[in-house]
Amino acid sequence: MQLIYEKSMPGRTGVRIPLCDVPQAQPFPEALRRKGAAGLPEVSELDLVRHYTNLSRRNFSVDTNFYPLGSCTMKYNAKIAEDAGGLFAQCHPVLALLPGGEKLVQGPLSLVHGLEQQLAEITGMDEVTTQPLAGAHGEMTGIMVIAAYHRARGDNKRKYVIVPDSSHGTNPASAAMAGYQIVTIPTAPYGDMDLDLYRAAMNDEVAAVMMTCPNTLGLFNPHIAEICAIAHEAGALTYYDGANLNAILGKVRPGDVGFDVIHVNLHKTFGTPHGGGGPGSGPVGVKKGLIPYLPTPRVAKKEDGSFGVEAHPEGIGRVSDFFGNFGVMARAYAYITLLGREGLIEVSEQAVLNANYMMARLKEAYDLPFDKTCMHECVFSASRQLKDGVHAIDIAKYLIDRGYHPPTVYFPLNVKEAIMIEPTETESKETMDAFIEVMLEAAKLAQEKPELLHEAPVTMPVGRLDETRAARAQQVCCEQ
């Protein structure tokens, strides 16, 4: 397929911009003027429409096919929530910050406030900020809030953050970005963080422990209350990575268990689009004692019932412009409001049931390193197939040929040849059955005709890509 630049013809255009009919007050400074043309592609409107329509037909999305990408919660995004997101497109976000502007944006401000309250109720926290723009951004915000809390108390000796090895990889990265050293606790044979090693690592130099629960193996840690108590006894705080909240909606509130800080991913749990890099949204919730350190400004409900924007002077400052990715927040607000309490409980029940169905039906053909009831996702290993020379990547590529987005492979790192499947609650039994049949076929092919798996994909515009060469010889500029 040609690039849009390769379709460019000199002089061809889709629009004619009228000449300026307003006298220019001041000539544009010569030094700032472009010396040549901008180098944009010159195409007709039809060329442009065809180009992007054809590109979109090569795209894979949850609107076209099943997308069981583990750890990513690729659920269907209801179109009614999409409509809600679009309602605010004409409203400029700076209005809320201008003198007298608040009264012009009561709707959007009440939405920010309402979403913060919904999320606080769902997670068991006291207050929430919607500023963080993604999950990892939420993690960093949360850890900075924790650091501000310790600093404000004059407790300056805490330099470590404890992270189990089954946490999301962004956890240690976020804590390190916030200036902490990382202590990693390995997974015990029972599939959760090794409690004895955790106890031994906890002391008055630890600022926080970060738990991903359910963890990246899709397992719920039954010791989280004890883990929180051990941290609090040492004066450390507890951080809950809520990226996998889809598994526990309406069942467990991390705030009730003893967690002090949580981030949630609106783009995963709360039905807003993601994939391809965003936009995301990673609101952070905290317990009472940490509220002063939340980012500034805050949306507050005034005594007369109207909404306003308040500075939050003790906070860690701004972590994004305005109030976060507002369009994503509007979609999540619509999703939560539509489903309500009962609906959200059904979400987690169906998500967990679907993942367990997948696990039960595939464990005959694939090794299951941790054979326990799973939560929203299950992790297999292709180690049995490896004996016939077939890797997890070969199975993944075969699934592409069969019309499925592959599951996550080679993650989590503590499972060899990992295949991580998250069906989500929005898939029917028929869709899962069809996928399961293809997975069983792949396991059979691995024994009988492994070369067919090695060759996959064969139905796509491009065959097997050389991922190593792509990473080693990076050429990211288009030759003119």
Next chain:
Amino acid sequence: MAKFFTKEHEWVEIEGALATVGISEHAAHELGDITFVELPQVGKSVKQFDTLAGIESVKAASDIYAPLSGKVAQVNSKLEDAPETVNESAEGEGWICKMEGFDAAELGALMDAAAYAEYLKGM
């Protein structure tokens, strides 16, 4: 002198005033095709088992830990353009850096080749 290994799969070999550091053949094999080695700064001082360098493969990004305390004297700059050298010869041409100012007594906390081979069997 012979190679000594850490539990995190680094090796170190002392020759006179310099100690050469790399990752084991086993580690290179487990990582798969290595795409980038983040070499340490020459002059950097590290304590034994602290993070020394970083390594990325198509599968994962990992830290490389210092097998001994000391100061980085030289780095294998060949790896900047040819990270695959680590896959081809992890315990030879694919060394990461050379350290100076170390204390050979710290080798006591490491495994010799036989003990490391035994350790790998248990994994």
